[in-house]
Structures are given as structure tokens and as C-alpha cells.
Amino acid sequence: MGNAIPTQTPSSRTQMDFEDVIMEEGTSGTKVHPVVSPPYKSSLQKFFTKVKETFFPDDPLRQFKGQPFHRKLILGAQYMFPLLEWAPCYSFKLFKSDLISGLTIASLAIPQGISYAKLANLPAILGLCEYVDFACSVAYDSSFIPPLVYVVLGSSMDLAVGPVSIASLVLGSMITEEVSPTAEPDLFLQLALTSTFFAGIFQAALGILRLGFIIDFLSKAILIGFMGGSAVIVALQQLKGLLGITHFTKKMALVPVLMVVANDIDGFLLLDITTGRKTYSGAPLVSVIISTVVAFLIKAPRHGISVIGKLPRGINPPSVDKLHFQGDHIGLVIKTGLITGILSLTEGIAVGRTFATIRNYKVDGNKEMMAIGLMNVVGSTTSCYVTTGSFSRSAINHNAGARTAMSNVVMSLTVLMTLLFLLPLFKYTPNVILGAIIIAAVIGLIDIPSAYLIWKIDKFDFVVMLTAFFGVIFISVQMGLAIAVALSVLRILLQITRPKTVMLGNIPRTNIYRNIHHYKEAIRVPGFLILSIEAPINFANITYLNERIFRWVEEEASTVENVCLQFLILDMSAVSNIDTSGVSLFKDLKATLTMKGVDIVLVNPLAEVIDKLQKSYDANDFIRADYLFLTVGEAVASLSSVMKRQRPTKDDQEIHTIVTEN
């Protein structure tokens, strides 16, 4: 190794400067920058700090500090009801923007509302005709009551709330596992509403208990895989329906086939809208109108084309009496509520955050959870199934110029007007168009570019994504999600179990030490093995670290033959945490290495690590000042001088070269 070090003329100016500094620190024996103990904190203080960071990372009370009492009251009310923040400054100009965007999303909400109710298996509840009676009302209500709740409590200005495809699909498929929507339509409806109630309770509870980080475990990779898998299932189900229609209408196959094709074209337009790439937001409504008109003109039912049929006016009555909290299916509704709740929260909060970032305001995750949760609890008592902020409609809402949550009110009122006066007009809307709208919406969920990007960046994430995708398709929604989450967590655990240890080398003419396998110019320092441990040290990895460090030492001993290894320098800058088992690692390492004549030196242990080493009688001599340095450079400089004094041998000159180089 020694001859790998470039020989420098000591007259080089920069060289001299550094040398002087180092020699002053190194050879004087007293270090200029000691590692100090962290300031004292009691266990209780540490506990409260941890609780605060865990549950209140956003420090919600910060704005209250130092304010007079009445101001605190106002801030408190605004904190509870974000409506109060923007309502006082609401102007006609803002309303104009909100009106346009509200009408736009209402035009999308009407066809999507019917379609998503069908997706949730709510169609089959009372047979095809009756389904429409009921399910449309449910779906319409879902676009009617919940937005009014959200507008008071929600902190996003762009979110368009209502039923969404994923939650509809999961709700429908999970309840269908135990109860047939055709055989027991009333029970099915009760379970759907009770699940919605539980979803709301879970969502609000997550917000109140500030456990919002639980939804973080549904990573982007999982969601992409999950949405893709769901989309495939739904699209296949709907295609079956579409093909079934052509089968029924053999007599005059041209019209329906043409319509399917026409719907497909609409579908592709919708695909673009759903993914927010185009703002041709009228497509679903236009296709509904055109197809309804065509169906009316050709008298579609006479040709066997299934249409929605007669729709009664009016809104559904309260549904509190339909919530059932006992009986055989209570486990199912809780499970369904939990999963649809978490899924719809994930979508709602992700959408909210995305648009908040674009417009540079903050969405409070925990507040959103409470808003969405309460919205669903109220919804479940007014014949609405799970609602949240929809990706596609929020994008359209944002693009149509929405300024505040008021656009939701406009949408809600428009839907109400439709419920009350315009429903009969949809009598001739072909069911096939609803299938096309669903397919178009869900196909937009298959996100190939993101999948490709994940493949490019991180192969393991890609595997997680595929797991979610195939798990959802071949096993079930909840199992697919559970396996993918378990795999992600396993990966984190594996990273902890096998932390990286890298060998550092000196970058010539500096005090900088970096990974020798990354920075090719970095050189080893004879007599030293400098390792950086890049993870917390705990029970899960001490065995590995012990073995791995021992292997580094053995390899170093076998490669560097010139100078025998005297010091193992452990750079602890990246060890953010240590536990009782971790503390014993140092004791074990010392026991092994002392016999090999190698001393262990710690560099820059962080506050928590120092704290715990001090408290352990096994390891507290690692905190002795002469084996503790603030930087690797200082450790090498200081120990080189010790080494030189101890062993004035043939490699004296070599060590001197190193010292001068640092």
C-alpha cells in the first residue's frame, strides 16, 4: 500500500498549510476538538421529545405561541374548521372560478357516480331496474352530502370529493365474498353502509390519534401495482358485460357494436382526462348525452339494448336504520371498513398533497383524515358509500380553475338539482356507456411510465409493485396489499439486519475520508482500518456487524503486509441509534481485536450513542477521551503521532508521509 501514496514535495503551499494545522493538533497530544457529552436530558424529557416527533411532527401548536387569548380562540376555531380561514375573504371573483369548476366536475360526477355504484356491486342489489333506483341515489348522494361536510372541515382547496373507483371496487368485491348482492340485496346494502361507517370511524380515529403515518406504508410502488391489478380485474368484468350485450342483440348487431366502438373512442378520451393529461372534461357527460339521444332516437330497448330505465326523482331518506353493528358479518364490515378506509384516505391525501404542492399551500394530513372520516360517518347515515378525494375529478377541478373548496358546494348543488329535476332525462342512457366510462377510468389507473421508472430506479420496489399487481389479480385485494406491505417492511428490516460497512480512505491533500470503493483517488492509511457503519446498531444486526467487521480486519491484515494493523477507526456519524444489544457489540469487538493487537477508536458518535455508551459499564471505556475523536482526520493525525512514538521502526518515514498528507 505504502507506495500507492504519491510523494509530495513538502514545499507545496497548500500542503504546508494543512500539515501545520494537523501537526499542531496531532503531535501536541491535546486535541483541539473534543467529542463532548450531549446536554443532559431526563428520561421523561427524551420520552416527550420522541412522542412529539412521532405524533406531532408538524408542531400544530406552533402558531398559537405568544398570541393573545382571543387570537388563540380564533386560531383554534380556524384549526378545527378550515372553512373559517378562507370564507371571510371569499369574493365574487373567486366564486366565478369555483362556479365554473364546480359545474365541470358535476358533469363528470353524474355519469361516474352511476358507474362507480355499479362497480361497488351496488347495481345488482335490487335487480337491474331497481338497482338504478337505489344505486343511483346512493351514488348521487355520495356526490351530494359528503362534499358539504368536506367543505367545512377539509384543508385542501382543490379536492373534488365523491365516490372513487378503487374504494368502490374493493367495497363491492369484499362484501361479495360473504354476501351475494343478487340474493340478499338488502343485507348487501346494509353491509355496504355499515362498512362506510367503520371506514369513517377508522379514518377519523387515525387523524385524532395522529397515526396518519400508517398510510405511508402504502408506498408508491404498492399503489401503482395495486391500482394496475384492480384496473385489470374491473376492466375484465366490464368487458364481459359489454360482450354479453352484443350476444343478446344478435338481431341487429351493428348498432351496439358501433356503440361499443364509439364508447371506446370516448374511453380513450376519458383515459386522458382521468390521468389529468387533457382537460376535455366534458367527455363523459357528452358521451352520456349523445348515447342517450341516439338510444332514444333508435328506441334502443326495442333492439335489446339495455338502458338505465325509469329513474325516480328525489334524494334518498336517512339510512341510520340500515347500520347494523351486530350479527354474523360484523367482522367483515370492520375489515372492509378498515381496508376501504385506508385506501380512500391514501388516495384523498395524496391528491390533496399533490395540488397543495402545486399551489404552494399546506394540507394537514391528520386534519384531512378527520375531515374525510367525518364525511364518511355522516355519509353512511345518508345513504352514501365510501367517498374521498378523487384523482381524476380533482385534476379536472384544478384545471378548470377551482380556487377554494366552494367548487364542491357548486357540484353538490348541481347534483342535487339533477336528482330533483333532471333524472328522468337519463332514462335512455345505455348501460353499456356506463361500462365504457368505468373501463376508461380504470385503464387510466394502469401507470406504465411510473412502473418503468420504478424498474429503472429500484428493482426491489419493482418486485413489490408486481407482487401487489399479481396478488390483487390472483389472490384478493386485501391479500395482495398485505403481501406487498409485508415485503416492503421486510426489505427495511433486511436493510437494518445487513447494514452497510464501508472502508474509508483519505482523499489526497485533504482531511476528507470517503468510501474507498466509490472514490477511486482515496487511499488507505497504513496501520489504520477506517470503517463507516451506516445504520443504527441494534439486536437485529450486531451479529452481522461483528462478523463483517472481523472479516474487514482479517482482509486488511492479509492485504497490507508492510505495516501491521494497529487501529480500527469506526466512523459512527451515520449510526443514528443504538440499543442495549448494540452496546455489547463494542465489548465483543474489543475482546476479539485486543488479542490481534488492534485498538478500537470511535469517531463522531452522535448524542444518543454517547449517552447510551456512557450508561453501560461494558462499553463506557469507549467514551474515554483518548479513544474518541470528532473527525476521522483528527483521529488519524493524533493516533499516527502515538504510533510513531511507540514504534520508531522502518515505516516511520511512511507514517510521517501520511501525517503530512492529512
Next chain:
Amino acid sequence: MGNAIPTQTPSSRTQMDFEDVIMEEGTSGTKVHPVVSPPYKSSLQKFFTKVKETFFPDDPLRQFKGQPFHRKLILGAQYMFPLLEWAPCYSFKLFKSDLISGLTIASLAIPQGISYAKLANLPAILGLCEYVDFACSVAYDSSFIPPLVYVVLGSSMDLAVGPVSIASLVLGSMITEEVSPTAEPDLFLQLALTSTFFAGIFQAALGILRLGFIIDFLSKAILIGFMGGSAVIVALQQLKGLLGITHFTKKMALVPVLMVVANDIDGFLLLDITTGRKTYSGAPLVSVIISTVVAFLIKAPRHGISVIGKLPRGINPPSVDKLHFQGDHIGLVIKTGLITGILSLTEGIAVGRTFATIRNYKVDGNKEMMAIGLMNVVGSTTSCYVTTGSFSRSAINHNAGARTAMSNVVMSLTVLMTLLFLLPLFKYTPNVILGAIIIAAVIGLIDIPSAYLIWKIDKFDFVVMLTAFFGVIFISVQMGLAIAVALSVLRILLQITRPKTVMLGNIPRTNIYRNIHHYKEAIRVPGFLILSIEAPINFANITYLNERIFRWVEEEASTVENVCLQFLILDMSAVSNIDTSGVSLFKDLKATLTMKGVDIVLVNPLAEVIDKLQKSYDANDFIRADYLFLTVGEAVASLSSVMKRQRPTKDDQEIHTIVTEN
């Protein structure tokens, strides 16, 4: 903030040196030490590196490198059968040591063997008398056959193998949950042996698949809590038995009471032995001999004192026919096998490692698993239940001077001799003495000093320990363990979910930047916010990091009024890993902070992080050379000069001060 910086005379010598160096780097515009891309590695190479680090951290093939073929053969054989390593150099001198220690542990193995079989509920199998017939043989065999297997395959020189208290207890209590040892003794025996078979299979499989790190999840804290809880249960069970005896012998209560007292004294001696603090290893044998002689002299059975009774000579026949792999209880035996297998592995490997560290040789965890596993598979076919390396007997073995695994052979042969010729002598041994031996052994498992140390070092570990302790006592062995492991894993996940971000400040007159709340002399650099992120960035923490960093920026903006914040420097030295979600954090941060006029600069991202940022089109401008530095010092120096040039305002002078200080 500005006035907190001590004004330095530029003529100070050290000061000048640093200033020159920094100015050269900072103002010339070209950085001396660029961050470079890591050397190219294909996905396959990375995958193999990861697999190697995960499954072969000890690099077992290292010693084969560059050896001639016949040497490789020998090394291979030695790798498979560690016996071949030491057998060729085995000498009479070594044998003398092993003989003494072997006899010593045999004297312990005989009484403990009977006691532990009782602990495993094997006592009650064929009623009290028949139990002895059978269970003794089982227990004796467990000290007879398995050691012979271990001596060939095991790599520890100090391990004394045989039945141990924890595995005996767990085996007995888990099978008793489904099958009564008194009602169905034959079935109970079959299940015990089949469980042993599965335990062996699991253990060997963990070794072969190199999944040994799974046992690392039973942390020291969990084991201490678990052993304490088990000890309490066992001691209470045995005490009930002891009290039961005094109840039965009302006619002449003095002798048994005295004996209980005498046994207690033995017990306390044993306690010391078990925990390895004394080497008075003869205590159990002596107490067995004395009590047997006393019981013989006073004709104990006539006074109602329960004794072992007639013991047939000879060893048990093979028990392959007793293994059953179908039927109702297959789930139970697999579960029992898994838990006893993992528990006995944990004990065996921990013991092996402890003594290997003391004598400075290496124990290969995966090899040990295969050895212990095979030992149990063979054992299950020869009437032995789960065996492993015992803490107490290994300590005695080591203290008695054992040099190689040969002491196990001596023990095994001694036990064989006893089985064949000496068993009738134990006819009068009172059962109560066995209870005392068990109590003494298990009380040694309650480790108060370690529990106190855990309390001192890490409160959360202490909670985990208590969970295991009370879980085992009040719920069940497997649930107690499972909850404690889940809690430990949850803690790791929580650490990942809430990574620390610390604010760095400059330590005056150096290039060093450290946590401003730990190093009180560290000072903020006006215009900069320097944060160090101390965990991998992934899906579980990007939301938190985003919020937390934003809060740092806001807090910084509200406290530093003199100079407005221009640069956020993220020290990435401790970010060992990043995933696809993590990559998006930078994009989101940039979107938020650009609007506040703050630029983001990365310092020292590690190889894997650079690699992934480069591949993401969202974040790859973070890898642009002008926003990427090798050290915080260089970043501050370089950016200060940019800042100075851009904004020659009133704080020009101040910035200059900073530059010269670095």
C-alpha cells in the same frame, strides 16, 4: 445571529491557512473535490453483492481462494466436519483435560436429565413409576446420542450439549395445550419426538439456507424477559409439587421438611453453578447422592416420600416408529418444533459464541445450526427430545478445563455406563430433589442485574423485556415471544418512520460541522440551513421528512432575521439508502422551497443514493455538479462566494467573515 460569530483577526496564523485553502476552492468556481458517480455495476452485480452480504456475511469460501485442489478437498471436508480440524492434532494432554471436564458435566447431566424430562411433562407419560422408566431413558439418551453427533459437526469447543430447561419447558407446555400427558401418554410421547424432529429440520434448514439472522430477532432484552417469565412459571409449578409432598406426609413431617430445606441449600449452591459464578459443579450429584442415601437409610417410601423407584437398565430402542407426520396434531408439532427449535438454537449459539470469544476462536453460526439441527433429527429417531448447548453445563465444562468437543464424548460414555450399570442405584432418589434441582436451575435464569442495566441504557428495551416477561406468564410462551418481537420490530420501523434530522453548525476555526444542539460551540452560518438526515429515505418516512424539513426552514426563516435564508444544505452522509418514493422527496422539497427562494444543495450522497438520483428524471438535477458537494465545509465556502457575488448587500461583510472562518 450574525453577532454570535466571534470576530477573528485575519492575521491569526491557523486562520489564514484555512482561509487560503477555502478561498482557493470557493472563489475560483471550480471545486477541488467533486462528488463522483460510483463505479458502474450492473443490476445483476448489485443483486449478487446484496445476496452475498445477506446470506454469506462471513464469506465462507474465502479460505479456499488460491489453494491447490487437494488442499481445497481437505478444507472442504474440514468445513463440513469441524472434527477433522482438531482431531489430527489431538493429544493425550488435551484428552486429560477433556476427561475431567467430561466427567464433571456427566455428573450434572444425570440429575438434570431426569429433572428436565419432568419439566417437559414427560414425567406423567406413563404414570409416576412408568414415567421414570421411560422419561429417564429419554432424558439420558438426550445426553447420550446428540453429543456424539455434535462432536463431529459442531464448531464450538466448549459447548456441553443435552436437554435444557427452556426448551423442555416450552415443549412440555405447548404439547400439553392439546394433549394431556396423563390421559394420552403414548400420543404425548409421539408428539414430543415428532416436534423434536421438526425442530431439527427447522434448525438445519435455517443453517443450510443461511437464514441464521432470524434468531437475531430474539434480542437480549426479549430473552431476559422470556427466561425470567419461564422461570417464574416453572418454579411455581415445582413449588406446588414440593408443597404437595409435605401435605402427603403429615405423619412424619420433619424429615421431608428438613429435606426441602436441605434441598433449598443445594438449590442455592446450584443457583450459583447454573449461572456459572461458582464451579462447585458436584452439587447436584452430591445432593442426589446424599438424599438418595438418606432416603435409603430412613426407608423414605414407607414415610410417604415419593422416590424415583425401580429403574431398568439399558438404553431405549430406536424411535423412528414413534414419529407421526399426519393426523390432527400435525399443526401443533410443527409449531412446537419451530418455537423450541428457534429457542434452543438461540441458547446454543449464544453459549457457543460467548465461550468462543473468551478463547478467541470463531463459531460459525450457520454451521452450528446445521450441527444442532442434525443432532435433533438423529435424536428424534433415538428417543431423545430437543437438545442444544446448555448455558450452565457449558460454563462448568469450560471452567473444568475442557479443551475440545471430546469432553462431550466422555460425558456421553459416562452417561451410557450409568444407563447400563448404575441406574438401579438411583432407586431411592427422592423426587423432591429433582424439583429442587429444577427450581435452582430456573431461578438462575432470572437475571436482575441485566434487567437493571437494560433499564439504565434503554427504556424501550426494558418495556420489550417486561412484555416478554408478563406475556409468557399471563398469556403463553409463544404469544409472549411474538408480542415482544413484534414490539421490537415496531420500534425499528418507528425509527425509520421518524428519522432524526439535526441542524448542523460550524465549529469555530474548523471545517467541521456538527449538531448545533449537541455541540454548544457550533454556530449557525447566516443564509444557510444545514441539516443532516440520519436514516435511509424511503416510502415510510418521506411524508415526515417533507414536513419536518419544511418546519426547519420555517423556523429558521422566523429566527434569523438578519440574513434571509438562501440555501438548504442537506448532509446525506448518513442516508445509506433510498427508494423510488425517497427520490420523489427531493422533487417535492424543491417545488416547495423554490417558491421561498431557497436552493437545495446535497452534500456527500453515498454511492447508492447518487446512483438512484441519476436514474430518476424527477430528481437528477440534484446531481448537477454545482449543487453537489463532498463536504459541508466546501459547500458553505463555495456557495458563500456565489451568494456574495449575487447580492453585494449590507451583509456582505458578514458573509466574508464566515468564509474566512471556514
